[in-house]
Amino acid sequence: MIDSPLARFSPFLAFARNNLSRARARTILAMAGITIGVVAIASLGMFGATLEQSFMGTADDAIRTVGVGPGEDSEFGLLRREQVAEIERYAGNGDVYTLSRGRARVTGLQQTTSASLVSVSDPEVFVTAESGQIPRNWRSGVAIGNELAETLGVQPGDSVQVNGESRRVVAVLAESSRASFVSTGDAVVLPPGELGDGASQVLIRAETPQQAFAISDRIDENLNSERRSRYSVFDAESALERFNQQIGLIRTFLLAVGGISLLVASVSILNVMLMSTIERKEEIGVLRAVGYHRLDIVKLMLYEAALLGVVGSIFGVFISIGLGMVMNAQLLSDPLAFSGQALQYTVLGFLFGTGASFLSGLYPAWKAANARPVEALRD
Numbered sequence: 001m002i003d004s005p006l007a008r009f010s011p012f013l014a015f016a017r018n019n020l021s022r023a024r025a026r027t028i029l030a031m032a033g034i035t036i037g038v039v040a041i042a043s044l045g046m047f048g049a050t051l052e053q054s055f056m057g058t059a060d061d062a063i064r065t066v067g068v069g070p071g072e073d074s075e076f077g078l079l080r081r082e083q084v085a086e087i088e089r090y091a092g093n094g095d096v097y098t099l100s101r102g103r104a105r106v107t108g109l110q111q112t113t114s115a116s117l118v119s120v121s122d123p124e125v126f127v128t129a130e131s132g133q134i135p136r137n138w139r140s141g142v143a144i145g146n147e148l149a150e151t152l153g154v155q156p157g158d159s160v161q162v163n164g165e166s167r168r169v170v171a172v173l174a175e176s177s178r179a180s181f182v183s184t185g186d187a188v189v190l191p192p193g194e195l196g197d198g199a200s201q202v203l204i205r206a207e208t209p210q211q212a213f214a215i216s217d218r219i220d221e222n223l224n225s226e227r228r229s230r231y232s233v234f235d236a237e238s239a240l241e242r243f244n245q246q247i248g249l250i251r252t253f254l255l256a257v258g259g260i261s262l263l264v265a266s267v268s269i270l271n272v273m274l275m276s277t278i279e280r281k282e283e284i285g286v287l288r289a290v291g292y293h294r295l296d297i298v299k300l301m302l303y304e305a306a307l308l309g310v311v312g313s314i315f316g317v318f319i320s321i322g323l324g325m326v327m328n329a330q331l332l333s334d335p336l337a338f339s340g341q342a343l344q345y346t347v348l349g350f351l352f353g354t355g356a357s358f359l360s361g362l363y364p365a366w367k368a369a370n371a372r373p374v375e376a377l378r379d
Contacts, residue, residue, distance in 0.1 A: 034313060043327075045258070077198075138191040270363065305357050
């Protein structure tokens with residue numbers, strides 16, 4: 001040990017490594033406990049961050065969109081042109097679109113079913129073709145949601161009967177987000193204006209969620225009153241707040257699980273260090289007798305505890321990153337799509353692991369340093 005490069009760099013570190021290697025089974029078990037604790041904190045924290053990232057990615061359009069429909073006191077079930085114009089005056093810089101809905105009997109190649117009818121003033125903004133193509137100046141034909149297309153057994157170029165009228169399928173639509181205002185999975189999308197002049201809903205797309213929330217408040221304050229609700233106004237602010245609360249609870253629970261795991265690991269390290277102190281009582285007495293001070297003994301024991309924590313935490317970080325890549329692949333379709341918040345949990349796990357190990361070594365270090373040399377040699 002004296003002539004090794006590690007000993008020349010740090011004698012205490014070399015001494016700690018050699019001492020831990022004497023009882024490899026206990027050392028590996030203690031190190032595994034730290035690794036498990038770090039994995040629990042880092043990977044579970046990363047799961048919460050990735051879940052939030054996934055939600056924000058899929059719901060980004062919905063969070064920036066305000067939906068306005070007829071209110072409880074509205075005289076009509078649809079929004080008339082003058083009402084749409086009234087709403088548009090308070091939309092600020094937001095882009096305004098109209099959405100109409102209905103129901104129809106649709107017959108395809110395989111069967112007949114009831115489906116939603118959807119018509120939006122600018123289809124390119126709200127729907128995406130999975131196969132086929134939606135024409136720029138769309139005037140004829142229909143687009144079919146992917147779920148409905150599978151049920152009917154149709155693809156672009158086929159014909160379907162919509163309420164008895166034959167319509168050509170121009171596109172099969174990609175799956176829409178669950179949070180989207182325009183859900184098209186089991187719907188037939190018609191060209192703009194085909195469901196009449198009235199609109200079921202006005203959709204206002206803002207640049208940021210904050211602008212969307214401001215537009216929602218402005219419309220509600222100016223067009224509704226306490227006595228009369230002319231328009232129903234919906235934005236994602238309340239849903240986003242509830243989601244953030246739920247994510248916060250999940251994170252707290254997951255971090256608590258990780259904390260308990262590290263507590264168990266800390267007890268394991270405490271046990272390893274105490275056993276090491278008892279077994280090496282004579283050795284510690286010799287060190288004290290040849291001139292080692294109490295502080296030197298404390299350093300030696302703390303180096304051992306810290307070495308356990310650092311090595312165990314490093315393993316835990318690498319395992320957590322591997323698990324994070326699996327989660328990213330499942331939730332974000334990109335294994336390397338780590339957010340800054342997700343990576344912070346690996347740092348947090350590493351600090352918790354090394355900190356818990358260091359604290360677990362304090363009492364054994366104090367106990368070893370305060371052993372009297374004469375009594376230690378006599379035993």
